[in-house]
Amino acid sequence: TLSSNRIMSLLPGSNGELWIGTQEGGLNIRDKNGKFTTYDETSPIKFPGKTIWCMQADAQGNKWLGTREKGLIKFDRDSGVLEMYGNTSSGKNLPSNNIRAMAFENDKTLWIATQDDGIARLDLESKKVTTYSADSIQKNGLSSNHIKSLYYDPKGVLWIGTYGAGICALELSSGQFYHYNEEDGLANNVIYGILPDSENNLWLSSNKGITKFS
Numbered sequence: 001t002l003s004s005n006r007i008m009s010l011l012p013g014s015n016g017e018l019w020i021g022t023q024e025g026g027l028n029i030r031d032k033n034g035k036f037t038t039y040d041e042t043s044p045i046k047f048p049g050k051t052i053w054c055m056q057a058d059a060q061g062n063k064w065l066g067t068r069e070k071g072l073i074k075f076d077r078d079s080g081v082l083e084m085y086g087n088t089s090s091g092k093n094l095p096s097n098n099i100r101a102m103a104f105e106n107d108k109t110l111w112i113a114t115q116d117d118g119i120a121r122l123d124l125e126s127k128k129v130t131t132y133s134a135d136s137i138q139k140n141g142l143s144s145n146h147i148k149s150l151y152y153d154p155k156g157v158l159w160i161g162t163y164g165a166g167i168c169a170l171e172l173s174s175g176q177f178y179h180y181n182e183e184d185g186l187a188n189n190v191i192y193g194i195l196p197d198s199e200n201n202l203w204l205s206s207n208k209g210i211t212k213f214s
Contacts (some may be wrong), residue, residue: 002028003038011055011063013077019063021052027065037077037168045080049073053100058124059107066099072112072122085112085122085129094120095131102156103150105172111158113147119160132170143168143179150204151194159202161191167204167213180213187211 004025011019016032027047037049043111049067056064062082064072071086071094086097096114103111110122118133119142134142139192142160149161160168166189181189188206195203202213 001036003036003040004028008051008053009055011057013063014061017077019055021055022063023068024049025051026050027075039075039077039080045078047073047075047152048081048084050210053098054102056102056104056110058104064102064110064156066102066112068098068115070190072099094122094129095133100147100163101150103152105152105158110153111150113150114145116146118142118145119147119150119158134165142170143177143181144210148190148192149194151196153196158196161194161204162189163191164189167191167194185211186213 004022006023007020008023009021013019013020015098017149018030020028022028029037039045049070051068053068054066055084061062063075065075066153067073071084074083076082080115084095087094094112095117098115099112100115101113105111112122114119118131121130132142134145135158136172144162144165146163147160148163149157153159156172158170158172160170166179169178180186190207193205204211206214
């Protein structure tokens with residue numbers, strides 16, 4: 001059975017598996033026969049995080065899990081924790097251990113959104129982390145450090161949904177940020193989700209319905 005009824009994230013696995021990220025119940029994996037296995041701090045194969053906000057698979061099928069309290073974790077159901085990145089003294093630091101969203105730019109680059117400390121770019125080969133945060137002096141940077149969602153557009157733009165400052169577009173070729181909020185027609189400045197369609201529109205979910213953004 002599930003270790004928690006509060007489900008924060010889902011990710012399809014191999015062979016009919018479903019990875020289930022819970023709030024306060026760690027990781028559950030449901031196999032194709034409906035059997036659940038729980039991974040937490042007390043299980044035989046330990047998973048250190050209690051709450052999993054987001055999950056992504058890379059091109060090789062590795063699973064990356066963003067937790068509320070233990071940062072970013074690369075996890076294998078048989079081997080356990082393969083890599084961890086967080087706000088620690090390990091040298092592979094992220095700006096926060098509270099990871100709200102992720103988006104792959106390519107096989108070698110993962111973008112990471114934090115709850116209160118902006119975004120980070122992780123080079124999966126060199127393990128180098130580059131951080132971006134809102135700065136009152138740098139007006140053309142990130143509009144808020146409170147991030148709820150990410151979407152990478154293959155055209156070379158990272159879309160960043162904030163909590164209270166609308167949506168930002170980071171043009172990766174130039175490093176330039178562009179800001180859009182209620183004054184530009186958004187229904188609300190809180191952006192929980194960003195979903196593209198086949199006509200190059202973005203659909204944004206918020207506290208006041210949805211916005212079609214072109």
